[in-house]
Amino acid sequence: MVVRYRIEDGLTDALGYLVGTTEGSCTVRTRTSDVDIPLAMVIAAKEVPPPPPRRQSVRASSD
Numbered sequence: 001m002v003v004r005y006r007i008e009d010g011l012t013d014a015l016g017y018l019v020g021t022t023e024g025s026c027t028v029r030t031r032t033s034d035v036d037i038p039l040a041m042v043i044a045a046k047e048v049p050p051p052p053p054r055r056q057s058v059r060a061s062s063d
Helices: none
Strands: 002-007 010-015 017-021 025-029 034-038 042-046
Touching: 002 034
Parallel strands: none
Antiparallel strands: 002 010, 002 042, 017 025, 025 034
């Protein structure tokens, strides 16, 4: 999911998995950390498709 919310300098997005909610906040697990977002700061949120599987790296064989 993606959550757009207000920060001091404008807006930002948290892209990841919704892992928790309370009456006043939601938690999104991003690639780097869990982000706790106050619901009063949320501008928009929507479900997005999961990321595509990572590609296998191609290694040249040395003969």
